[in-house]
Amino acid sequence: MSKYKCIIFDCDGVLVDSEPIAGQVLVDMANEYGANIDLEYALKNFKGNSMQECYAQVAELATERLPDDFMPNFRERSFESFKKNIQPVEGVTEVVKSLDMPFCVASSGPENKIRLNLELTGLLPYFEENIFSCFTIKKWKPDPAVFLWAAETMGFDPKECLVIEDSMSGVNAALNGGFDVFGFTAHDYHNELDGNATLTFDDMSQLLKLID
Secondary structure, three states: OOOOEEEEOOOOOEEEHHHHHHHHHHHHHHHHHHHHHHHHHHHHHHHOOOOHHHHHHHHHHHHOOOOHHHHHHHHHHHHHHHHHHOEEOHHHHHHHHHHOEEEEEEOOOHHHHHHHHHHHHHHHHOOOOOOOEEEOOOOOOOOOOOHHHHHHHHHOHHHEEEEEEOOOHHHHHHHOOOOOEEEEEOOOOOOOOOOOEEEOEOOOHHHHHHHH
């Protein structure tokens, strides 16, 4: 029997394979203003960061001033790309179908983005009432607030919950809140989760065995 009573999933890179899509949109937009970066750069430097942090990095790289509507335009363009290209992370649909304990999603993205991507990948029915966004509380990882909010709302103590994350900021947020956190390393571009997360794994189909 698992020692955990609730699973808290990150969204991007854990439930949905959205990061290469959003990263490419951000690269394309950044390069329109002289940033001269590629997708590899974006995945290594933007992964796990809040949109505000990514914007600040792009503004530093750009040779032209970013327009005031850069972030709203990014959301619009990324949403359109999600609709065409997004897929669930391989194996995760089977995981959520098979879980025999409560679970939820806690993400740095805005709730409408979380809902859109879960809907597009067929995962929304499993998370409909249990979606927690950093935008709602205006506190972003590595602040543990979104995980603490999720745990409290789900009715559990942090020690009873397991967080599934794929970024160092998310791992730190979980640890800062007193949670165990399993690091999903399929796209751990800096090889930094191993040794920091409670445990690491690179294949989502392994998760159910690891929880038991």
